[in-house]
Amino acid sequence: MPHRLRIGLTGGIGSGKSEASRHFASLGATVIDTDIIARELVEPGQPALAKIVETFGDDMLDADGHLDRARLRDRVFADSAQRAQLEAILHPSIRARAIALSEQAAGPYCVLVIPLLAETGADYPLDRVLVIDTPVSLQRERIAARDGLSAADIEAVLASQASRAQRLAIADDIIVNDAGRARLRSEIERLHDRYSALAHSHKA
Template sequence: MSYTVALTGGIGSGKSTVAHIFSNLGINVIDSDIIARQVLTPGQPDLLALHAYFGNDILMKNGFLNRIFLRDKICNSSNDREWINNLLHPTIRRIAYQQLLHSRSMWSLWVVPLLVENSLQNYVDRVLLVDVDPIIQLDRTMMRGNIQPEHIEKIMSIQADRFARISVADDIIDNSGSLDTLKTKVLALHKYYLSLAESRNKYLL
């Protein structure tokens, strides 16, 4: 397995943008959110399990996942949230691990929004946090236009707080500035991670 950096951050922090920049630099990106969407497509075992647990309300008329209903359950019921997490997270981790095993870039980026919540920091070589002020998180997420402010605040309240993420981070990107500034920071980290990966590989040899 190549040198692995976990990328984490709260909703609206800019994880996807950072991951996209790294991808353009030739780094293999394994994204837990993308895997989650894939395992919840029609016919997949985890969606069938959700259907059996919640009934028809979890599905839209076309058979696809009703994401609004699922989000409501995650935000408003700790019991349902725990059941959903126990169902989905092992599947997502298993697929992510397989993808990391087959990664061929010098180092790999694993996007893990709930890294702190699931105590996954010890499974990677390094943790990179995309950090922004909570007010910026809220504003940026609202700009997406598909989540109400009260839902965003609820999601933020059940995620690990900013200081818990900072406590496990090896590197932190402040993403409160411009896109050009962000690209400069990502490029510098990419060069740094290449050097760490090269050193690790030499040691293993």
Template sequence: MSHKPWILGLTGGIGSGKSAAAEAFAARGIHTVDADHAARWVVEPGRPALSQIAERFGAEILQDSGELDRAALRHIVFAKPEERQWLEGLLHPLIRDEIVTHLSRAQSPYAILVSPLLLETSQHQMTQRVLVVDVPEAMQITRTSRRDGVDETQVRAIMQAQASRETRLAQAHDVLSNDRDLHWLEQEVERLHQFYLTLTHNPA
């Protein structure tokens, strides 16, 4: 019986390159679970969370296909903090259960939980170590605007809802500075990966 993999939390602000880093770890055979994917799974049609959301916010948050209209919902909850709190209260425990289930299937020496809200929610409690992908704020804004076709104001609003860069860095065990190109990112992931392979499931 091999020991249970220890869990690395991978986080970073919007536009920091979390997904690219996670893909580089996955390419090395590391089991990764993305909290954003888990957040989508729990609101799929036919799952109880979706009907509770529709009951509270009305049918306009549903697409014709019966799926959740994320943009419409986001619009409502970003404007009303108390509605966002209600939604988070409903979804966070469900997302947590989903993540735990998927992490428990890991066969690799360590597994990764990728989450933009790792440090803002109780998700970090599931991890033994935290890796922050860090980029300067100006780069976050440029990258996100380019990728999602949104303006700077919107990007800043999302950044406001996330932990500040200082807070993230203060809680990091490891920091990956992703302010160069993909080749640099690959090298950094390889360096960290080799280090993580030396850690047991109870890293200091």
């Protein structure tokens, strides 16, 4: 039985991935967000949370036994070796869960939102990769408006992610999201038609 058409959606911080994924969902595509899966995997009682505590210490938990995300983020943000340790704990389970969900998906195709696809090189079985691309200057503006970060913090976040060129290098399809929500939605609708046609031929 042929597998369902899988579209990997990625992009840098502030690129518009969330808006794009919401519009794909409104058009009938199944959207699987690996950030949501990651949050589910570190709920109390989950093996991944136990492994994080074993690796990084009991102070990664708050008073209620939940993961202290801010503390963990501060711990690994500036340390690439520790960030790699965290990714080694989480990414195999995230990948396995995302693939399992994609196999149960309804609709003509499914969209896997994978923010760190270019950074981790995760081996997802994707048929196409869609990059939501945004000029870095516009990323800075959006991050400042949305998250209230200082200029220095914004630069640190951008430096921790793949470059624009690295993301574009893995793209099959590109939407340049620099002209407002209406243009973004129009581009998504165009790709929805294309992906639906591809899904139909994929199953034939």
